[in-house]
Amino acid sequence: GQQLNQSPQSMFIQEGEDVSMNCTSSSIFNTWLWYKQDPGEGPVLLIALYKAGELTSNGRLTAQFGITRKDSFLNISASIPSDVGIYFCAGQLGYNFNKFYFGSGTKLNVKP
Amino acid sequence: GAGVSQSPSNKVTEKGKDVELRCDPISGHTALYWYRQRLGQGLEFLIYFQGNSAPDKSGLPSDRFSAERTGESVSTLTIQRTQQEDSAVYLCASSLGSQSGELFFGEGSRLTVL
Numbered sequence: 021g022q023q024l025n026q027s028p029q030s031m032f033i034q035e036g037e038d039v040s041m042n043c044t045s046s047s048i049f050n051t052w053l054w055y056k057q058d059p060g061e062g063p064v065l066l067i068a069l070y071k072a073g074e075l076t077s078n079g080r081l082t083a084q085f086g087i088t089r090k091d092s093f094l095n096i097s098a099s100i101p102s103d104v105g106i107y108f109c110a111g112q113l114g115y116n117f118n119k120f121y122f123g124s125g126t127k128l129n130v131k132p
Numbered sequence: 133g134a135g136v137s138q139s140p141s142n143k144v145t146e147k148g149k150d151v152e153l154r155c156d157p158i159s160g161h162t163a164l165y166w167y168r169q170r171l172g173q174g175l176e177f178l179i180y181f182q183g184n185s186a187p188d189k190s191g192l193p194s195d196r197f198s199a200e201r202t203g204e205s206v207s208t209l210t211i212q213r214t215q216q217e218d219s220a221v222y223l224c225a226s227s228l229g230s231q232s233g234e235l236f237f238g239e240g241s242r243l244t245v246l
Contacts (some may be wrong), residue, residue, distance in 0.1 A: 062237030
C-alpha cells in the first residue's frame with residue numbers, strides 16, 4: 021500500500037510551546053486530513069485540506085497542503101495539556117474518496 | 133445517535149473462535165470504512181463501502197475476514213477462526229461519500245484473542 025511517513029514519532033514539550041509535525045509521501049495526494057486520537061477513542065478530524073498550497077487554521081491549529089501535493093504539515097501554537105494525544109495525517113488518492121492512507125502517528129506529550 | 137456507533141466496545145475471545153463486530157454509521161452517510169489499528173500503530177485500511185457499489189475489499193488481510201453492509205446502514209465485520217495477531221482495535225468510519233472526504237470515526241471495538 022501507499023506509505024505516509026509521519027514525523028516526529030513522539031514529542032515531549034512544555035506547555036506554551038509551539039509544535040510542528042509533518043507527513044510526506046512519494047505519491048501525489050488530492051486530500052490531506054489531520055486527526056487527533058485520545059486514548060480509548062476514535063480519531064477526531066481537526067483539519068481537512070483539498071487544494072495544493074492551501075493553508076487552513078482551526079483555532080491554535082494550522083495545517084498546510086504542500087505545493088508538490090506530496091506533503092502536509094500541522095502546527096499547534098501555545099500548546100496546552102489537553103493537546104496531549106496522537107496526531108495522524110491521512111492522505112487520499114484519486115477523487116472517489118474510496119481509500120485514505122494514514123501515517124503512523126505523532127504522540128504528543130505536554131508538560132504543565 | 134449523532135455519531136458512528138460500534139459494538140461491542142471490547143471483545144475477548146479464544147483463538148479459533150469467530151467474532152462479529154458491528155458498525156452503525158451516521159444517518160445519511162453513504163460511505164463506510166473499516167480500519168484496523170494495532171497497539172501503537174497507525175490505521176490500516178480494511179474495506180470500503182459506497183452506496184450500492186461493489187465494496188473495495190483490497191485491504192482485507194486474509195479470507196478469514198469478511199464484511200457486509202445492508203444498503204446504507206449497519207455494517208458487520210466478521211473474523212473467522214481468530215488468531216492472536218488479529219488482536220487490535222477495529223475502527224469504523226463513515227462519510228458523505230463522493231461529496232466529502234471527511235471521515236467520522238466510531239470509538240472502535242477492541243478485540244483480544246487469547
